Amino acid sequence: MSVYTQLTDDQFAAFCQSFGVSFARAIPITQGVKNSNWFIQTTDDADGSHSYVFTLFEERPPSDIEKMAVILNQLAGKLPVAAPLPVMSSKNEDTQRYVMRYENKAITVVPCLSGTHPTRNSAVMCRDMGAALAVLHKTLQDLTPAEDYGVPLYPWAEVRDREMQYMPSDEAMLMSDIWQAYSDLPLDTLPQGLCHLDMFADNTLWDLQTGDERLTGLLDFTEVSVEHYVMDIAITINDFCTTWGNATEGESVDFDRHKMRAFLEGYESERPLSAAERRTLPIFLAKAAVIFWLLRLNVIHYNRTEGRTGDNIMVKNPDLMKRLAAYHWANVEKAQNTVFVLEHACYKDDDSNNDVEDFKLIGVFATLQKAQAAIEQLKDQSGFKEYPNGFHIDEYPIGQINWSQGF
Structure with missing residues (x-):
């Protein structure tokens, strides 16, 4: 959630007032790669504290963000989510609005949730995350037709074709082989519905202070789309069940199959997987890693073409996802019987x-x-x-x- 668009304090104050929030200070949030985000300290907050998150969506159109607001209200009460505040002037309208606009980009303000982003995930946390994802999948089945609420899936095949031109031949072959194996799956037979598709650890919050790890927040619902549930499972497993080493540790990629089993146990406590989902999961794990490999390459591409620079711009290493994709693909090939x-x-x-x-x-x-x-x-x-x-x-x-x- 790097900061790409700069706003003045006067602009922050005006937007916050539209949501009924008294603005004192905006604090940039530099984690993540897609949108511009700030913590908002209000006039009632003590120094160093903040009550809201202000998000300016860099890519998604405002109509998509309105859909996101409906989804979050559907989940509220069943999962720890922060539903966007309504625009004050819309309270007497037939349909309440949750989005303001700046240069045709959507803005929302949501309450801060308690907790912190985890730096390490235990098997217990993986199990709880699996159960939460299953609840999300089940709860959003009530929004019908699902296509009216999900945003279009990103055209990753176009990014693949662009990036493969510049890859070493072994990397291009790895990406091509995984993509083909995924395309060969009986995709029409797999259950699907509204999925989060970006449930990384940095999009979750946990109470880690008491020694009893507890999920306190699920964040960033901008990518909710109609997709196979097993893809959402694979995306989440790939981050929660992998230990990512930092630069001083050689940026290692260590996937933990014990944590994956705990995640799946938690998921199936709420929604049992079909036999086809279990059978195809290894290929989905590889394809999910390829998607986020491409996502990180795509961010680098747009940063370069649009001249995005500065200390508030964070780029994640695409090579880590490439290595995770290779790990999963090796296991898929070994599973060929x-x-x-x-x-x-x-x-x-x-x-x-x-x-x-x-x-x-x-x-x-x-x-x-x-x-x-x-x-x-x-x-x-x-x-x-x-x-x-x-x-x-x-x-x-x-x-x-x-x-x-x-x-």
């Missing part, structure tokens, strides 16, 4: 009941979808098109004898 063998037989008169006149082993593929795509590529070529019924795909487990008798 079946292959799909595509063959073609030329049966007399293209009838499988007749003798085989010719036979070809076409290839061995990691997924059924890739084998089917190969058929689409070959079926109109000479020879194959005369024998369209000759294609067949067999699934074989790796490392097993598939013919156990003599002949």
Whole structure:
């Protein structure tokens, strides 16, 4: 939440007055990468304290932020969220407004929540975070149709195509392979709904003072979109279950599978996962890391093209997400336990009941979808098109004898 747009104290005072807040001081918030944020100290606050967060949304249009306000009010009472304050002049209108505008950018003011951002996450915190995310998914199912409340998903494929031009070949291949594996999944069969899609630890607050870790705040609902629930799970797991080393520690990336199991246990205490969600989670973990790899590259791109500089601009290292993506992808590849063998037989008169006149082993593929795509590529070529019924795909487990008798 770097500060990109600068406002004067007079501007802060005028906007805060519109929300019924008496302005004394604005304190920049430099964590995060998307919007401009400040803590607002009011005339009633003691020195060093603040009651509100003032956000100027750099990219999302005001209509999207109005949707966010509805979502936060839906969650209020079930999860620790801060719903935006209403604009004072809208209280007598049919529909209350929660957004002011500055140069066609949205502004909201929300109450501060208690707690602090965690620097380390325990397994207990991961379990509680999993349960909270499941509650979020279930609660937002009441907003229908979901598409009316979620913002469009960002066109990450466009960012991928731009950035891959400048990547070393091994990095480009890693990104391409993960993207293809994700595209090959049976995505239409996976449950979806409104998802947060940015539930990193720095978007949560916790009471860590008492020794009894307690979730006290969920932040930054600007990215809520209709997406597969397992993607939201993967995004959150990737941050909560990874220990990110700082620069002096070599910026290490250590993923903790014990914490991931605790997270999933918490999630399923509120919403059980389907078999398909469990099966596809490893690829979603890799794809989620790729998305945030691209996000950080995209921030660097826009900072450069728009001349964003200064001490209040924070850039997160994209290489960390690349390494996490490589870690997950290695585990996906190790989890491969079946292959799909595509063959073609030329049966007399293209009838499988007749003798085989010719036979070809076409290839061995990691997924059924890739084998089917190969058929689409070959079926109109000479020879194959005369024998369209000759294609067949067999699934074989790796490392097993598939013919156990003599002949």
